[in-house]
Amino acid sequence: MGKYFGTDGFRGEANVVLTVEHAFKVGRYLGWYFGQDHKARVVIGKDTRRSSYMFEYALAAGITASGADAYLLHVTTTPSVSYVVRTEDFDCGIMISASHNPFYDNGIKVINSAGHKMEAEVEEKIEAYIDGETGELPLATKENIGRTVDYSAGRNRYIGHLISLATRSFKDMRIGLDCANGSSFAIAKSVFDALGAKTYVINNEPDGTNINTNCGSTHINVLQEFVKEKKLDVGFAYDGDADRCIAVDENGNVVDGDRIMYVCGKYLMEQGRLEGNTIVTTVMSNLGLYKACDKIGMKYEQTAVGDKYVYENMMKNGFVLGGEQSGHIIFSKHARTGDGILTSLMLMEVILEKKQTLGKLADEVKIFPQVLKNVRVKDKKTARENPAVVEAVDKAAEALGSDGRILVRESGTEPVIRVMVEAPTDEICEKYVDSVVDVIKAEGLTE
Incomplete structure (x- = not known):
């Protein structure tokens, strides 16, 4: 991980951690480099954050000042940028979003010409360049100055691509969508309506400050209640930039990324379409998923x-399905990122x-109780490697044995150590999470 770019781009509070000057310099460098x-x-x-306009203009100014052309998709999803980059011969793409973070945060994700996250060496x-270590870049002059182009047509082609992937009409299906007041508000309903569904949409009125606020995939209880109230067949909740999906079955039960991977993986395996009969997960996937598999x-x-690491594994081994418990799911036949x-x-x-109903399909995965606690620390590496x-972690792992597991890792985006335990009961989870958290605090490692 770099100084500014973490596992999911350059992210932080707008005009505090991530400023317009940063955005301008990112644009300047990319325009010159390519x-x-x-x-x-x-x-x-x-995405729909108020600060996204500011960063869009700063990036476009930097890109055009370096002599490149900036094509603006406007409000759209991260996977749509990935799709447009790789199918329409762009040198790179940029998504302005802080994903599931609060509205006052924002981020810059740089996407390479293959539609995947930019290589670390370019970041x-x-x-x-941002830190002034490489000197100033030449400014374009006269006819070499770049231009900005309205490119909403690219977003429309992506919508057409999604519609083309459906194998059947959704006629008579009652489907709920929670758009998180984010990027999917302008796309998701159009897709489901075109496929014949009776579509019920909530949280699709963004105002610049309500993205992810008590809605979307990080507040799934809202969609759960909506599905039950309207007696819907299924519901789907997205995050701010719509690269995640968490589902809700017909009974209002949550079907997270692990269960989604199981349901889709089993189906593809039965069809002979799951390469190596293998799915790619992260270390955060639930023990219940592995037992069901x-x-x-x-x-x-x-x-x-990080879906970056999932995708790298998939590409290296030719696997077609992978993802995260959080709902980042990659179908590599159709996309290069979570969609x-x-x-x-x-x-x-x-x-x-x-x-079959989603409830029946997902019921084969019995999710183990999981407790995750985040501890803010002075230095992640020092805390993680403290003897x-x-x-304490080794003792907890030994006590849990094969009936549970403990995972302690550094956050990719914050000064935080995440302590997670899965076990047969919540009480056991709490006990062993606290046994490690208490040591972190006792050692004086917290912020």
């Missing part, structure tokens, strides 16, 4: 947390083709 031997083209999307060069002979890989709306469509395919902390 434009050294041709007229570079960079496509930009943004490191951007950071060096073992029962049906579905294999699994584990990576570090919430695409995930909804893939789940609908299973429901319709197997003629007393390591000893």
Whole structure:
């Protein structure tokens, strides 16, 4: 991880951690870096945060000042930027979003020409330029100055792409969508309506400050109540930039990323379409998922947390399905990143083709109770490697045995150590999480 760019881009409070000057310099560097031997083209999307407009203009100013052209998708989803970059011959893409974070945060995600997150070495060069370590870049002049182009047509092509992936009509299906007052508000309903669903939408009136506020995939209880109240067949909740999806079954029960991977993985395996009969998970996936996979002979890989690492594993080994408990699901045949709306469509395919409810399909995964506590620390590496902390973690792991597990890791975006335990009961989880958290505090490692 770099100084500014974490596992999910350059993220922080707008105009406090991430400023317009940062955005301008990111644009300046990318416009110059990709434009050294041709007229570079960079496509930009943004979510519904108030600060996204500010960063969009700053990035576009930097890009055009370096002589490249900036194509503006306006409010759109992260996966749509990924799709447009790789299908329409752009040098790179930028998504302005802080994903599931509060409205006052924002972020800059840089996407390479293949539609995946930008390589670390390029991010490191951007950071060096931001810090003045590489000197000033030449400004374009006269006819070499870049231009901005309204490119909402790219977003519309992405909508058409999603619609084309459905295998059946959604006629007579009553589907709820929670758009988190974010990027999906302008896309999701159009897709489901076009496929014939009776679509019920909530939290699709963004005002710049209500993105992710008591709504979307991080506040799934809102959609749970809505599905039960309206007696819907299924519900899907997205996060601010719509690269995540959490589902709700017909009874109002949550179907998280782990269960989504199981349902889709099992279906693909039955069809002979699951390469290596393997799904790719992260170390945060629930023990219940692995036990369910073992029962049906579905294999699994584990990576570090972050859809970036899931995708790298998938590409290296040719796997077609992977993701995170949080709802970042990657279907590599169709996308290069997590895509919430695409995930909804893939789940609908299973429901319709197997003629079963989502509740029945997901019931085979018995989720183990899980307790996760975040501890703010002075230094993540020091806290993680502290001998007393390591000893406490080892003791907890030994006590849990094969009936549970403990995972302690550093956050990719905050000065936080995450302590997670899965076990047969909440009480056992709490006991062993606290046994480690108490040591972190006793060692004076907290902020």
